Each structure stands twice: as structure tokens, then as C-alpha cells.
Amino acid sequence: MSNTTVRQKRTALKVAKSSKTLNVSSGVFRGNQSITKSINPSISGKSFSSASDSKVLDKSLAQTPKHTVQVFDDHGQDVTPHPLFIPDPGVLQPKQGKIFPAHDTSWTTVTDFPSIAFQTTNASFTGPFTKSFFGSVSASRTSQTTESVTDETKDLLVKPDLSSSLSDVQARREEVKEQVREDIIDRVVDSYLTETETIWLLDIPAVSVSEDSEDAEAIKERNQAYTELCKSRLGNDKYVERSMQTFNDAPKTKEVQSDSITMVDKAVMSTTWDMYDSFCNKGDVSENIVVSAEGNKAIVPDSSSMSPLLNPGGPDQSMSVFSTISTVSGSSAYLEKMTCVLPVVEEPDLELILQSDKFKQDLAVMERVVLANIFQPKLAAYRQLPVIEDPDCVETQTEEESWTEQSKNPLSPFLEHLWVFKCELTEGRNVSCMTWNKKNPDLLAVGYGELDFKDQKPGLVCCWSLKNPTWPDRIFHCESGITALDFSACNASQLAVGMYDGTIAIYNVQTTEQTPIIDSSDCANMHACPVWQLRWVDHDTGLAGEDQGEMLISVSGDGRISKWIHYKGLECVDLMKLKSPNMIVNKQRWNPKILSLAPGLCFDFHPNDSKIYLAGTEEGHIHKCSYSYNEQFLETYKAHTGPVYKVTWSPFCPDVFLSCSSDWTIYLWRQDLTKPVLGFTAGQKVVFDIKWSPHCATVFGAVREGKVEIWDLRVSSLDPTIASVTSPGVNPTALLFTPETDCVLVGDSEGQVTVYKLKNLPAGDSTQVEALEDVIRTTLSSQHTLGKTDRDA
Amino acid sequence: MAEVEDTLKRIQSINGVIGTIVVNAEGIPIRSTLDNSTSVQYAGLLHQLTMKARGTVRDIDPQNDLSFLRIRSKKHEIMVSTGGL
Numbered sequence: 091m092s093n094t095t096v097r098q099k100r101t102a103l104k105v106a107k108s109s110k111t112l113n114v115s116s117g118v119f120r121g122n123q124s125i126t127k128s129i130n131p132s133i134s135g136k137s138f139s140s141a142s143d144s145k146v147l148d149k150s151l152a153q154t155p156k157h158t159v160q161v162f163d164d165h166g167q168d169v170t171p172h173p174l175f176i177p178d179p180g181v182l183q184p185k186q187g188k189i190f191p192a193h194d195t196s197w198t199t200v201t202d203f204p205s206i207a208f209q210t211t212n213a214s215f216t217g218p219f220t221k222s223f224f225g226s227v228s229a230s231r232t233s234q235t236t237e238s239v240t241d242e243t244k245d246l247l248v249k250p251d252l253s254s255s256l257s258d259v260q261a262r263r264e265e266v267k268e269q270v271r272e273d274i275i276d277r278v279v280d281s282y283l284t285e286t287e288t289i290w291l292l293d294i295p296a297v298s299v300s301e302d303s304e305d306a307e308a309i310k311e312r313n314q315a316y317t318e319l320c321k322s323r324l325g326n327d328k329y330v331e332r333s334m335q336t337f338n339d340a341p342k343t344k345e346v347q348s349d350s351i352t353m354v355d356k357a358v359m360s361t362t363w364d365m366y367d368s369f370c371n372k373g374d375v376s377e378n379i380v381v382s383a384e385g386n387k388a389i390v391p392d393s394s395s396m397s398p399l400l401n402p403g404g405p406d407q408s409m410s411v412f413s414t415i416s417t418v419s420g421s422s423a424y425l426e427k428m429t430c431v432l433p434v435v436e437e438p439d440l441e442l443i444l445q446s447d448k449f450k451q452d453l454a455v456m457e458r459v460v461l462a463n464i465f466q467p468k469l470a471a472y473r474q475l476p477v478i479e480d481p482d483c484v485e486t487q488t489e490e491e492s493w494t495e496q497s498k499n500p501l502s503p504f505l506e507h508l509w510v511f512k513c514e515l516t517e518g519r520n521v522s523c524m525t526w527n528k529k530n531p532d533l534l535a536v537g538y539g540e541l542d543f544k545d546q547k548p549g550l551v552c553c554w555s556l557k558n559p560t561w562p563d564r565i566f567h568c569e570s571g572i573t574a575l576d577f578s579a580c581n582a583s584q585l586a587v588g589m590y591d592g593t594i595a596i597y598n599v600q601t602t603e604q605t606p607i608i609d610s611s612d613c614a615n616m617h618a619c620p621v622w623q624l625r626w627v628d629h630d631t632g633l634a635g636e637d638q639g640e641m642l643i644s645v646s647g648d649g650r651i652s653k654w655i656h657y658k659g660l661e662c663v664d665l666m667k668l669k670s671p672n673m674i675v676n677k678q679r680w681n682p683k684i685l686s687l688a689p690g691l692c693f694d695f696h697p698n699d700s701k702i703y704l705a706g707t708e709e710g711h712i713h714k715c716s717y718s719y720n721e722q723f724l725e726t727y728k729a730h731t732g733p734v735y736k737v738t739w740s741p742f743c744p745d746v747f748l749s750c751s752s753d754w755t756i757y758l759w760r761q762d763l764t765k766p767v768l769g770f771t772a773g774q775k776v777v778f779d780i781k782w783s784p785h786c787a788t789v790f791g792a793v794r795e796g797k798v799e800i801w802d803l804r805v806s807s808l809d810p811t812i813a814s815v816t817s818p819g820v821n822p823t824a825l826l827f828t829p830e831t832d833c834v835l836v837g838d839s840e841g842q843v844t845v846y847k848l849k850n851l852p853a854g855d856s857t858q859v860e861a862l863e864d865v866i867r868t869t870l871s872s873q874h875t876l877g878k879t880d881r882d883a
Numbered sequence: 884m885a886e887v888e889d890t891l892k893r894i895q896s897i898n899g900v901i902g903t904i905v906v907n908a909e910g911i912p913i914r915s916t917l918d919n920s921t922s923v924q925y926a927g928l929l930h931q932l933t934m935k936a937r938g939t940v941r942d943i944d945p946q947n948d949l950s951f952l953r954i955r956s957k958k959h960e961i962m963v964s965t966g967g968l
Contacts (some may be wrong), residue, residue, distance in 0.1 A: 363941030439954050443905075444887055448966050453890045456964040459951065460897055463960070561893055 091210055096352035110316055129762045159671060165229055271460050376498075435705050450526060467510045471847055472556070476833050505814045505846035506800065509832065511536070511554045512842040513561050519550060521837025523575045524826045527599075529582030531830055532556040535599075536843055539571025541823070546571055553589055554843070561597075564599050566606075574624040588644055589623030589826045594654060596642075610660040619647025622691045629700055629717070643695075649687025666720050668707050692736050698744055707735030711748055714761070736780045742859045746866065750780040756801075760866060766874075767866050770801060772810055779825040787862040789851065791834055793822040797837050802851060803865045811851065892910055901959065906930060923929075 095506070127875035161170045162331040166234045167814070299309050323329045443449055462469065519538035527533035532555055549572040566587075573587030583600045584607070593616065595609035610616045621644050628640045642654040643665065652662040668690045688707040696702040701717040701726070710730035713723040732753035738747040745761040754774050757766035775794035783789035788803040792810075796818070800809035816822055816838060823836035837843045884910050893917055910930030915922035923933040937949040952963040 359940055361938055363938065363945045366941070368946030440907075442914065443907055449905075450887055450890070452885060452964045453894070455951065456962065457890060457894050457897075459953075459962055459964070460894060460900060464897065464899060562896070657967060 092175065102457070106624040119672055154836060248625075270461055276529065319830055323500070339418045365443070375482055400873045418424075420433050441863060452749075457561075461558055461560060465509060468845075469556065471506070472508055472828075472833055472845065501850060503800070503802075503812050503848065503850040503852075505812055505834070506849050508847055509559050509693060510842050511559050511562075515565065516552065518548075519841040520839045521824050521841060521843060522571065522573050523825050523844065524835060525575045525577055525578075526584060526826070526829060526836050528579040531828075533599075534835070534843075535575050535577060535585055535827075536837060537575045537587065537880030538841060539573050541571075541573070546590060549589060549596070551575065551585070553585075564602060566597055566604060568595070569593075573620050573622055574644070575623045576626050578626045578640060578642075582628075586624050586626065586642050586645075590620045591617055591645060592617035592621055592648070594621055594642070594644060594660065595623065596656070596660075608660050609658060610654065610662070613660050613662055615652075615662060615664075617646035617648055617650065617652070619689060621646045623693055625693070625695065626693050627700055643693070644688040645693045647689040647691075647708075649707075650690055651690060651693060657818040663718065665717065666705065666713075666715050668705060668713065674800045681851035684785065690731055694738050694747070695741055696744075697741055704737045704739070705746060706737040706749060706751075710734055710753070712737055712753060712759075725761075725764070727766075729769075730755065731761075735778060737784055738780060740782055740862070741784060742782075742785065746862065748780055748790060752776040752778040752793060754794075756780055763870075767869055768803075768807055770807070770810075772799060772813065773797065778823050781827055782824050784829050785832060786851075788861045788865065791827065792826050793825045793836060795821050798822050798834075798846075800848065800851070801835070804852065807869075808863065814846075928959065929963055933965055937965065 159170065160168060162341035163169045213661045267317070299306055300862065399734050405738065443470065467477045516536075516538060520540050521536055522539045522541055523537045525535050534554045534556070536552050536554060537549065538552070540546055549568040549570055551564075551566040551572055553569060555563045568587065568589060569591070570593070571590040572587055573590050574586075576586050578584040578586065583598050585599050587595045587597060587599045587606070590594070593609055593611050595606035596608045604636065625642045625644050626640050643651065643655075644654065644662075645651045649668045650664050651666040652664050654660050654662045668688045674719075688709045688711070691706050691708055693703055693705040693851065696704075703715055703717065705713045705715060707713070710728065710732055712727040712730075712734055714725035714727070715723050729748075730749065730751040730753055734751045737747060737749040745757050746763070748756060749759065749766075750756045754771055754776065755772040756777055758768040758770070759766050770792075775796060778793050778795070780792045781790060783791065785804075789811075790801050792799045796816060798810040798812075798814045798816065801807075802811040805811050816836075820842075821839045822836045823839055824835075826835040826837075828834070832848045834846050834848060835843055836846065884928060891914075893901065902915065902921075903916065904912050905914040906926045906929070907913050909933055911931070912922040912926040915926075917925070920960040923965075932954075933952060935951055936952055940947050940949045946955050949965050952965065954963075
């Protein structure tokens with residue numbers, strides 16, 4: 091520190107310095123002052139004369155930005171270079187603002203200027219001060235100023251502090267400095283915070299005075315006197331116009347070159363979703379922001395205080411993050427933007443996009459939408475919605491023609507063709523069975539398999555959706571032809587499939603896997619003959635414990651009706667063996683199974699009482715059986731002369747059921763009568779399938795070879811109400827009603843499933859149960875009378 | 884992968900479909916059945932419109948997202964399936 095040398099030269103200054111500690115912020119003079127730890131500004135009486143040391147002062151002033159450097163040669167002579175610019179002592183220094191006279195390089199109490207400036211000053215204070223300042227060009231002024239300074243300083247508040255002599259301070263300086271480092275670390279320092287005096291930075295005296303104030307009168311008089319003075323100034327001898335020449339300092343040109351500041355316009359639209367996104371991603375990005383905060387400490391104002399806050403896991407974590415964002419202007423926001431953008435740019439690869447699941451989904455949606463556009467009128471008709479005409483569509487001529495052809499009598503019932511489920515996969519295959527999904531009424535499962543023992547080829551199960559009639563949603567290839575299908579009601583995605591070789595498999599249609607969940611090929615007593623019908627039956631009518639819940643029941647050509655349990659593989663339990671009636675009498679215990687079983691072709695559980703079911707056999711018998719009794723039939727109905735292909739209970743009348751057979755007949759039975767009530771024959775064609783309508787009790791549909799028939803018993807029991815002939819060579823083989831709308835699906839031997847809408851059928855308010863019963867009653871009564879007359883005859 | 888190709892082919896072969904364009908997140912067509920200039924034009928214009936539509940939907944409710952956009956004109960109908968399902 092150069093102050094040691096200063097001591098010799100500036101004796102006068104020393105005194106002042108010793109009794110004074112300055113505010114730290116007086117940066118200009120820091121080098122000259124002894125900086126102690128206390129920051130209390132204080133001004134003690136400054137009585138010093140610096141006249142003799144004006145030159146030294148000047149030197150110090152010139153070099154004040156840095157420590158005063160004294161250069162000594164070997165002989166101890168001061169060879170400190172003089173400053174190049176020595177302002178002429180006679181030249182009046184340009185007056186700086188009143189506010190900070192500290193910057194004035196005056197000859198007088200320069201060192202005091204900053205301190206005084208930061209003290210409480212008031213207008214009155216600076217007034218006389220500056221006057222004295224201007225008048226102090228000569229050497230004698232210093233004394234004046236000192237006097238004035240001392241006068242004024244007395245007015246100021248004094249905070250006595252370490253007012254030790256400078257020498258003491260100086261001497262102790264180096265030692266203290268050494269000790270500082272060691273002691274300070276351990277020592278607990280008491281820092282006293284005191285409020286400084288109010289620092290007036292700007293005080294502009296008011297120019298106006300309230301009229302109510304005390305000296306208002308005096309001021310008014312003075313104002314008046316002044317205005318009169320101004321008026322009389324013109325011709326007055328006291329006031330003379332005189333010009334003055336001001337001295338201009340020597341100008342100096344200075345050039346600065348800097349890099350061009352490039353300006354970039356940046357605009358961001360702050361949208362609600364943008365903010366929401368950034369908010370959501372903040373949790374992932376917070377660590378990145380922390381990193382950025384640490385890396386940009388220069389920008390953060392209190393970087394030293396930030397670091398302890400950035401503890402992961404501290405509750406201040408989020409706080410620090412936010413504050414980082416607020417202080418660090420662009421960097422963290424930029425980082426956030428980066429990380430938001432990154433996930434978007436993650437898949438530039440074409441292959442990745444094409445393989446992504448999202449793309450598949452989008453494609454599927456697109457396909458469905460486009461098809462919905464095309465099939466819109468058909469689907470609307472299907473769903474019984476009003477069909478909206480396409481306003482941009484121009485094809486009306488051809489449609490009208492086809493309409494007129496179709497409906498010669500516009501009021502007669504007919505089947506309106508809506509659309510066809512077909513694709514290249516299904517061409518040439520025979521539709522053997524169809525079923526709706528129990529949960530999703532738009533999902534249809536169709537099984538393709540040959541019904542004859544010849545032409546057997548690998549089977550196919552397709553799950554079609556109404557929303558896409560051109561391609562099935564799911565395709566399952568099976569080894570042998572499909573003969574039976576049913577969706578489970580409990581697990582709507584399980585589809586049980588029965589095949590020509592007797593295998594039963596259960597597929598999960600939620601996935602596109604080709605393998606079934608389970609199949610019965612490992613089961614010991616699996617069916618040896620084709621499984622002709624499958625049904626998931628829900629026994630919830632209070633049976634014994636283990637029989638509750640849904641079970642899969644199948645009937646097969648080996649004459650067994652079995653119940654399948656899914657327990658470590660598919661296990662089956664025989665419910666009934668369809669023994670031929672003539673064999674029941676002589677039951678042989680040792681091996682009655684193989685020889686005397688009639689192949690079963692169909693069965694149906696009673697809709698209300700799930701213990702009773704009907705089974706139709708190849709011999710033409712229909713057996714009524716009970717679930718809990720597997721030895722004997724409850725009833726046998728004999729009327730058909732050929733294999734009974736289908737038997738169905740009426741969904742409305744609890745006692746009535748229908749059966750169809752290859753002997754060209756359909757019979758309507760009542761449970762308690764062993765003879766059929768009604769028989770329907772219309773043509774000499776084999777009846778493949780028969781179904782009750784789910785809406786009307788008197789309506790049922792049947793498919794024969796080459797014809798689709800809809801019978802309505804209210805209208806006629808001799809002829810079908812609608813008989814629609816299919817194209818030659820194509821046989822409809824399966825029939826399905828839609829549970830919600832009035833459409834019917836027909837599957838044929840070419841692999842097509844056609845959707846028809848029933849038009850102009852007589853509709854009724856109720857389900858017409860009474861109508862059906864009436865019909866039956868009248869028929870029975872007429873039969874009765876007939877029978878009687880016959881017998882009589 | 885093959886499934887995707889099949890679906891694309893099926894969509895293109897539907898009667899009435901003029902062309903199909905697959906666009907990536909930046910609006911650059913990566914696969915198209917139309918010629919290059921038309922693809923680029925359609926992709927650029929539709930991308931802007933889709934962004935605007937998506938911004939609109941999300942401004943109203945940030946948790947919502949645009950799933951499908953249809954533009955019906957006198958001559959054609961343009962359908963855009965975005966990824967927001």
C-alpha cells in the first residue's frame with residue numbers, strides 16, 4: 091500500500107484521513123482512504139490546509155482511479171512521473187452539476203466532496219458552498235473553504251467511529267490484514283446495521299409558495315419588487331448589457347470503433363396452449379434450467395447467493411428455478427423452448443414414422459372416415475337415421491330407375507340391399523356362421539368354412555366392423571373350416587370358435603395375434619366330429635357354487651353336448667349324450683357311447699330358464715333336456731324326417747320354438763305338445779338357417795337354397811311375406827338379425843355377407859306376443875277340430 | 884410395417900380417392916401418390932391450416948387436441964387426420 095509514502099508527503103492530508111472513514115461507494119477516492127470494515131460514513135472536523143500540497147493533491151486526483159503509485163529510484167527520490175495534463179490553476183474548472191460536486195476537480199477540499207455529497211445536503215448548503223468554491227481560485231481561498239467546510243461540517247451529523255489516528259490504523263493495517271484471513275473465517279462477526287441518514291439525491295426547491303404560508307406576504311412583495319425592477323431595467327443605468335466570452339476547452343476528437351450491433355426482430359405469440367405445454371414440460375426440464383443457471387452465473391446478479399439455493403430436494407428448488415427464469419433473461423427460456431421442440435423433432439426418420447403406432451391409428455381413422463363418406467347413406471339407413479342427400483352429388487337418374495324396378499308395388503315388403511361385407515380374402519369361401527359381439531353392436535364375427543365333408547380347406551374367422559365394410563378389422567386363419575362361432579357376454583373380447591375337426595379355440599379379438607388364447611386340441615375328450623354349435627351360457631339362476639358364471643357349451647357330431655371349463659387348459663364335461671331313442675331301452679353299460687349316439691347338430695337354451703335346452707339331431711329328433719340331469723331327455727319331439735339344422739326358442743313366447751331341417755320344412759312347436767303346431771314349406775329346398783326376429787314375435791327369417799325368406803305370421807302362415815331370390819349359383823347359408831335395427835344379414839356360399847333392410851313390414855306397437863299366441867291358438871283349435879273330424883271319419 | 888402399407892394401399896384404391904399424402908411433423912411430405920409439386924403445395928398449405936386449427940382448439944382448452952379436419956369444397960373434399968387421438 092502506498093500510503094506509507096503518502097504519509098511523508100501529505101502530512102496535512104493525513105490528519106484528515108485519520109479522523110475520517112468514508113463510505114465505500116466513494117469509489118473515486120478509495121485508493122486514498124483507509125477502508126475499514128465499518129461502512130458508517132462519518133465526517134469529523136476537517137481542519138486541514140492543503141495549500142502546500144496542491145500539487146500532490148493534483149497528482150492524487152489524476153491517479154485516483156487506481157492506487158496512488160509512487161515510484162522511487164535507488165536513492166529514495168521520488169521520480170513518480172507527473173501527469174501529462176495539468177490543468178491550469180488559473181483556469182476555472184467547469185462546474186459540474188450541483189448534485190455531485192465530487193467530480194469537480196477543484197483545488198480545495200476535494201476529498202471531502204464525495205463524502206459531503208452523500209451526506210444530507212440541502213439547497214442552502216450547496217449554495218454557499220459553491221460560492222465559496224468559485225471564489226477559491228486563489229491560494230487564499232483554501233482557508234476560506236476550510237472555514238466554510240468546517241462551518242458546514244458541524245451542521246452535519248457526526249457518527250464517531252474508529253477515530254484512531256491514522257498512524258495506528260496504518261501500522262495495524264498490514265497485521266490486521268494477515269489476521270483477517272485466519273480469524274475471520276472462524277469468528278462470528280457482529281455486523282451492525284444502522285440506518286444511514288437520508289441521502290438526498292435531488293432536491294429542487296419549490297418555486298411556488300402557498301398563499302397561506304407565513305412568508306407569503308414577504309414573497310409577494312419581493313416578487314413585485316422584482317417585476318418592477320425588470321420593468322425599469324431597460325433604461326436604467328444600473329444595468330448594462332455586456333457580453334462575455336467564455337473559455338472553451340481545447341476539443342479533442344475521439345473515435346471509437348465497435349462491432350456492429352446486429353439487431354434481430356423476434357416475435358412470439360403467447361398462446362394459451364403454449365403456456366400450458368411449457369408448464370407441463372417444466373417438471374422434466376427443471377434440471378436443465380438449473381444447469382443453465384449455474385452456467386450463466388455472470389448474468390445472474392447475486393450469483394453467490396444463488397448457489398446454496400440450488401439444492402436438489404430443497405423446498406426452495408422451485409423458487410430458485412423461477413427466480414432464475416426471471417433474472418436470466420433469455421437463456422433459460424431458450425432452453426425451455428429447445429426442450430419443447432425436441433420431442434417434436436425426435437422422429438425425422440421416415441421408417442420410424444411409418445412404423446409408429448400412431449401412424450397406424452391415424453391411417454385406420456382415415457380409412458374409416460373415407461369409407462364413412464362413401465357408405466354414409468347406407469349406414470344411415472342401417473341405423474335408422476334420416477338419409478341425407480349429398481348436395482354435390484349428381485347421380486340421381488340411375489338410382490331412380492333401379493328403384494322403380496325393385497319396387498313394382500311400393501307398398502309391399504321387400505329387402506333393401508344396403509351393402510356387402512366382402513374382400514378378396516373371403517372370396518369363394520362359404521359363410522357358415524355369423525354372430526354379433528355382445529358389447530359392441532357394430533362388431534360382427536363371421537366364420538368361413540365348408541359344411542360338406544368334401545372341399546375342406548383351412549378356415550377363416552373375420553371380425554368385421556360396420557364402419558369398414560371393405561376390410562375386416564381382424565383376421566384369424568385356422569387350420570380347418572369354421573362351423574360355429576360365439577362371442578362371450580362376460581368378456582366381450584373372447585370369441586369361441588368351433589371347427590370342422592372338432593377343435594374349439596378361444597380367441598381374443600382385442601389383439602391381432604393369430605394364436606388363440608386356448609384351444610382344445612390338448613384335451614383328452616375333445617370332440618371327434620365337427621362342432622356344429624357353440625354357445626356361451628350364463629348360469630346365474632342359483633345353481634351350485636362352481637357352476638355359476640359363464641360356460642361354453644358345444645354340440646358336436648359325435649353326439650355329445652359338452653360343457654367346457656377353462657382351467658389350466660380347456661377341460662370338458664359332458665352334459666348330455668344324445669342317445670338314439672331306440673337305443674335308450676337297451677342301454678349297454680360297457681360301451682354305449684360310440685354306437686348309439688346320434689350326431690347333434692344344434693341346441694338352444696331357453697331364454698328364461700337356462701337349465702332347459704333343446705337339442706336337434708341328425709335323425710330328425712328334437713330333445714328337450716335339463717342341465718342338471720344328464721341321463722335322460724325330458725321330452726322328445728319327432729316330426730322331422732331329416733337332420734334338424736337349427737332349433738330356436740322364441741324370444742317372446744316362452745313356450746314356442748322353431749326348428750328347421752333339410753327335409754324342406756320349418757316347424758313351429760309348443761313346448762308341451764309333441765306335435766308341431768305349424769309347418770312352413772315353401773318350395774322344395776333345404777332350409778339351412780332359421781332365426782326369430784328380435785323385434786316382432788311373429789316374424790322369423792329362414793334361408794333356403796337360393797332364397798331368403800321372411801315370414802310374418804300375422805300376414806300369412808302359408809307363404810313367406812318376403813321371399814327374395816339370390817343370384818343363381820349362390821346359396822345363402824347363414825342368417826342373422828340385427829338386435830337394434832331392422833336389418834338382416836345373409837351369408838352366402840361365395841363368402842359374401844349381405845346386409846338387407848326390411849322394408850314395409852307391418853310394424854306393430856308391441857312385440858305382438860298376443861298375435862303369435864292367437865295364431866297358435868287358432869291353429870290348434872282348427873287342428874283339433876280337424877283331428878276330431880278325422881277321427882270321426 | 885406391412886400392415887401400414889396394406890392400409891395405405893387400400894385407402895388409395897377406394898373408389899373416389901384422388902390422392903394420399905403422408906406428411907411429417909414439419910409439414911414435409913414423406914410419401915405421396917400425387918406428383919411432387921402438388922404434394923408440396925398441398926402439404927404446405929394444409930400444414931399451416933392444421934397448425935392454426937390445432938392452436939385454436941388448444942387455446943380454448945389446452946388439454947384438448949385436434950384429431951381430424953375436413954374441408955369440403957365444391958369440387959372435392961380434403962381430409963386431414965392429425966395425430967391428436
